[in-house]
Amino acid sequence: MSRPLSVLMIEDSADDAELLAIELRQGGFEPQIRRVETAEQLTEALAGTPPEVVIADYNLPGLGAAQALEAVRRSNPDLPYLVVSGVVNAEQAVELMRAGAQDFLDKNDLARLVPAVERELDEAERKRQLRKAERDLRESERRNRAVLENIVDGVITMDADGIIRAFSQGAVAIFGHQAEDVIGQPIELLMPEPFDRRHGDFLKEHMGKSGASVANFGREVVGRRKDGSTFPMHLGVGETETAEGRMFIGTARDISDLKRMSEELAQAQKMEAVGRLTGGVAHDFNNLLMIIISNLELLGDEINGNDDLESLIEAATSAAERGADVTQRLLTFSRRQSLMPEAIAIRELVEDTVKLLRPAIEETVEIRSIVGDIVSAPLADRGHLQNALVNLAMNACDAMPDGGTLTIEIGDTRLTQVDLGDDSEAKPGEFVMVDVSDTGKGIANDVIDRVFEPFFTTKGMATHSGLGLSMVYGFVRQTGGHLEISSTPSRGTSVQLYLPVAENMEKQTAKRRRPALPGGEETLMLVEDDHAVRGALGRLLTKLGYAVIEAASGPAAIEACKDGAIDLLITDVVMPGGMSGPDLAREFADRQPGIKILYISGYAERLVADKSAADLGARFLGKPFRKELFAKTIREILDD
Structure with missing residues (x-):
């Protein structure tokens, strides 16, 4: 069969x-011939x-022959070009072959x-395949x-040999070196001590093992x-054989952010665990302190005039309040x-x-305040902010x-x-x-990341609780x-608190206060599941002149006031x-619109999370509290 x-x-x-056509047909071809005679016809054909x-x-x-050959070569360098003539001498033939x-x-x-x-x-065909392979190679x-x-x-x-190729x-972005600066250099350039010294021995040992491979090797x-700083990275290594011998391909990933986020997650989980423990402890502990303080105050009223006994009661009350302060610090740290x-x-x-601060610190410490051009007021809890400043100042003095x-x-x-960095809150x-x-001794680099952890202190647990900075941390984060x-x-420490600006900067006017321990004749519903707390508060309210209805649960309160x-x-x-x-407050509000509400609790997370509670205009007192504050708050609510 003839080939076209x-x-x-x-x-x-x-x-x-x-x-020529006859010769080709006799040789097994089926020629399809286009004959041209002029340069114009040649150009059109090409x-x-x-x-x-x-x-x-x-x-x-x-x-001319040279002109025709040049036109064909411009069009297709690989197109076979055969010269058939009866008048060409050897010199002309050689010239054409060279062309x-x-x-x-x-x-x-x-x-x-x-x-x-x-x-x-x-x-x-061979040239076409070769050119295609070259194009494919270049594209690859x-x-x-x-x-x-x-x-x-x-x-x-x-x-x-451990030379970078x-x-x-x-890699430039990760290590900071330009490619031209490291190619041809030993790989140890990218390793800190002592790993740089060990790598050469490891490579020699590996190369000496017959059939040894590091394919799919990966670890941290x-x-x-380039600046000498170190960082954690995940290194994956593969190995291949090339014409130049064994080659190793390494992929390096900077996992600094991953490590930091992992540590932050672990820290957050630890904080959450401590916070949950804190909340449970605070509720029960503050109830106990509430019982102690309330009964001590009632007892103090009964022994009026006995200075020695009053001194003992005041000492016991102060100790209970210090216990309440520790609980409050724990709650502040856990943001509850x-x-x-x-x-x-x-x-x-x-x-x-x-x-x-001035009377409380040594005279060798100079206190300076620098007030910038303040045009804004921060939105924060005044008492907690001042406690935070005192805590930071006392740490600085220490x-x-x-x-x-x-x-x-x-x-x-x-x-x-950008300034906030990874702070998502x-x-x-x-x-x-x-x-x-301060201009003190500073904090060591290996512990500075732990200073906000609860119970962590470098001063000894015998004299410090380790809650000061954790309390500041919790307060600032809860404030937003x-x-x-x-x-x-050896040069000092600086702690910067950034507090959100209040939208309404108008000063709040203080409400009119009644004299200490004001009472009244209104009817109050007291709901408290702890019998001892309910009893102590009920006696105090009765003593202040109020008609008190007591209940141990929400359903019992609804039944008592139906x-x-x-x-x-x-x-x-x-x-x-x-x-x-x-839940109880909403039930009472449905039954008696406009009712006034006072929450009391040693653990307010449930209340803080309950947005609808704030819509009822309720007030809140954290246990334990003194009778003066309790009496004044009740009177303020009733008079409002």
């Missing part, structure tokens, strides 16, 4: 063209479907025509280079940047305490705090046993998301900055603020029986 063959024939003689072979006469009128013709044949002897065509067709290299340069992980190639853009290691945020005149608060300077600086600032915006700094700490050993109205509902927040304090 597309032929472009540059020939002015139709008879010669037919002779612009169309390319032929498989060109057979050209040496010299045509108006179209790119594949072969020269004599018209008077066409025996070599078919073998020459077959040979050049095979050669042309381009894709691989694009992947290598754009992959986030660093990709590093190393030979059997390739260094991706990802430590890398070294109830805050009463307000717009604070921060300048006056700092001045008051400095006056409070760090300066031989004297120094304590500085409290305040000013307006704006924090962007605070929102970018306007803040009031409170900076408490941001906290930063920096320290340089036939009459009350003036004030006083209820615990967390109670058994399936009905919480907020």
